[in-house]
Amino acid sequence: MSVTFARAETGQKLRLSRGPWVTILSVVGFVLVWYITAEIAQSRLLPGPVVVLQYIYEETMQGVLPAELGITLWRVVASFVVAMVIGSALGLAMGEMPALNRVLDPWLIVLLNLPALVIIILAYVWFGLNEAAAIGAVALNKIPNVVVTLREGARALDPDLDDMARAYRMTRWSKFRNVTLPQLQPYFAAASRSGIALIWKIVLVVELLGRPNGVGFELQLNFQLFNVTAILGYTLAFVAIMLAIEYLLVQPLERYSTRWRNKPV
Amino acid sequence: MGADGTELTAIRDFTLELKPESMTVLMGPSGCGKTTLLRIIAHLDDRFIGEVEFPSDARIGFMFQEPRLLPWRTVKENIELVAAPGFTERDLDRLAHAVGIADMLPRYPQELSLGLARRVALARAFSTRPDLLLLDEPFVSLDEKTADRLRRLLLEVWSERPTTALLVTHNAREAIQLADQLVLLAPRPTHVLAVETIDIPQGERDPKTIDKIHADLLKRYPGNFSSL
Numbered sequence: 001m002s003v004t005f006a007r008a009e010t011g012q013k014l015r016l017s018r019g020p021w022v023t024i025l026s027v028v029g030f031v032l033v034w035y036i037t038a039e040i041a042q043s044r045l046l047p048g049p050v051v052v053l054q055y056i057y058e059e060t061m062q063g064v065l066p067a068e069l070g071i072t073l074w075r076v077v078a079s080f081v082v083a084m085v086i087g088s089a090l091g092l093a094m095g096e097m098p099a100l101n102r103v104l105d106p107w108l109i110v111l112l113n114l115p116a117l118v119i120i121i122l123a124y125v126w127f128g129l130n131e132a133a134a135i136g137a138v139a140l141n142k143i144p145n146v147v148v149t150l151r152e153g154a155r156a157l158d159p160d161l162d163d164m165a166r167a168y169r170m171t172r173w174s175k176f177r178n179v180t181l182p183q184l185q186p187y188f189a190a191a192s193r194s195g196i197a198l199i200w201k202i203v204l205v206v207e208l209l210g211r212p213n214g215v216g217f218e219l220q221l222n223f224q225l226f227n228v229t230a231i232l233g234y235t236l237a238f239v240a241i242m243l244a245i246e247y248l249l250v251q252p253l254e255r256y257s258t259r260w261r262n263k264p265v
Numbered sequence: 266m267g268a269d270g271t272e273l274t275a276i277r278d279f280t281l282e283l284k285p286e287s288m289t290v291l292m293g294p295s296g297c298g299k300t301t302l303l304r305i306i307a308h309l310d311d312r313f314i315g316e317v318e319f320p321s322d323a324r325i326g327f328m329f330q331e332p333r334l335l336p337w338r339t340v341k342e343n344i345e346l347v348a349a350p351g352f353t354e355r356d357l358d359r360l361a362h363a364v365g366i367a368d369m370l371p372r373y374p375q376e377l378s379l380g381l382a383r384r385v386a387l388a389r390a391f392s393t394r395p396d397l398l399l400l401d402e403p404f405v406s407l408d409e410k411t412a413d414r415l416r417r418l419l420l421e422v423w424s425e426r427p428t429t430a431l432l433v434t435h436n437a438r439e440a441i442q443l444a445d446q447l448v449l450l451a452p453r454p455t456h457v458l459a460v461e462t463i464d465i466p467q468g469e470r471d472p473k474t475i476d477k478i479h480a481d482l483l484k485r486y487p488g489n490f491s492s493l
Contacts (some may be wrong), residue, residue: 160333167307167327168347168393178346182337260337260373 087146095154153187293450326390
């Protein structure tokens with residue numbers, strides 16, 4: 001009797017937390033608190049959600065906001081690709097070659113601990129205030145994380161499956177595609193997950209310090225004007241885009257690549 | 266390489282000749298280098314010094330102690346990935362029917378029981394149309410009934426697709442049931458204790474015959490056949 005009861009209860013809990021309702025409620029609650037606080041404060045420094053949404057709408061109609069968002073997004077994508085490609089290659093090589101790992105490991109630790117700001121400033125000073133320096137600096141900030149994650153992945157490769165592939169004389173490419181890559185998939189997912197979040201924050205800093213456009217540039221401009229509405233507007237718009245990427249691109253992709261794991265046993 | 270990372274010599278001065286299209290069974294206690302031997306023959310062991318008169322580009326079918334299927338590929342893909350060139354959909358179908366996994370082809374390995382996964386591994390081993398079939402205790406950790414059924418299955422599939430086969434086991438009954446040539450091994454460093462030929466065709470070895478052969482071998486090698 002008690003067992004049936006407990007099962008019914010967890011079933012209900014699951015249903016509640018599974019649906020989108022909790023998420024929606026949470027967002028609505030936040031907007032409400034924001035709205036009330038802004039109403040009470042009645043200050044130019046804390047505009048309410050309506051004012052901010054209006055700003056986003058107007059800037060979008062004028063075409064300024066989409067253009068700036070587009071430029072920033074392009075930089076995010078470019079840095080992400082560069083960081084993932086270089087970081088993965090290095091990480092895999094270091095995971096499989098202990099000698100290389102010993103040579104590069106100290107520098108990896110240095111890079112991991114070097115503040116993003118230092119890398120950005122040095123990149124601008126040495127390579128000029130240009131696009132390549134900006135994207136390179138962002139990528140360089142992310143590369144050590146990718147290396148560490150993929151190195152772990154390379155070390156965790158199953159030697160038994162490797163034996164199987166060799167016994168069956170699989171070609172290099174076939175082995176890479178069918179045996180190695182699927183094992184690395186969770187590590188790629190982890191690296192790109194944390195990568196996107198980190199990269200877009202650093203891209204804003206890079207833009208703020210030395211680019212004539214992009215969300216970061218707009219933030220700096222409006223900081224000088226004390227235009228909090230614009231700052232919140234740009235932030236919200238970009239967060240919305242990143243959320244869309246997460247839910248419409250990253251998560252479906254992950255579900256697709258791990259579909260073999262979700263099958264009921 | 267020992268379990269603690271130290272190097273050790275598992276096998277020394279070992280010679281073995283296989284007759285074409287026969288089943289040779291290597292039998293010996295656990296840890297006597299049987300697996301290492303198979304790995305050397307399959308060219309998987311890089312630290313081996315010696316000679317394997319077997320071209321490294323010959324086709325091998327290998328059944329490991331575990332099924333070792335790729336969990337992210339379906340049963341069908343697992344087989345097709347390593348199948349011999351010219352292995353058609355029809356070949357796959359016939360092989361799948363022969364080992365009883367025809368319904369499992371679109372499934373993923375983790376949906377299968379261990380017994381079924383072993384059948385897939387068996388099908389995969391034959392799908393390469395191997396010049397040499399290596400079987401490393403392929404039926405270990407199955408209940409006796411399932412293991413027995415799989416052994417019969419192996420014999421069935423093998424007699425239809427004859428190839429030189431080398432099976433490793435520590436199970437005397439399994440060895441007697443399957444072997445044309447039975448090689449008794451002694452451990453550390455591994456060496457051949459005796460080679461016995463069993464002339465009765467595998468298909469005619471019922472439990473009674475196996476018991477008789479076993480009793481005979483037990484008399485001559487009491488140390489090797491006591492554990493049945």
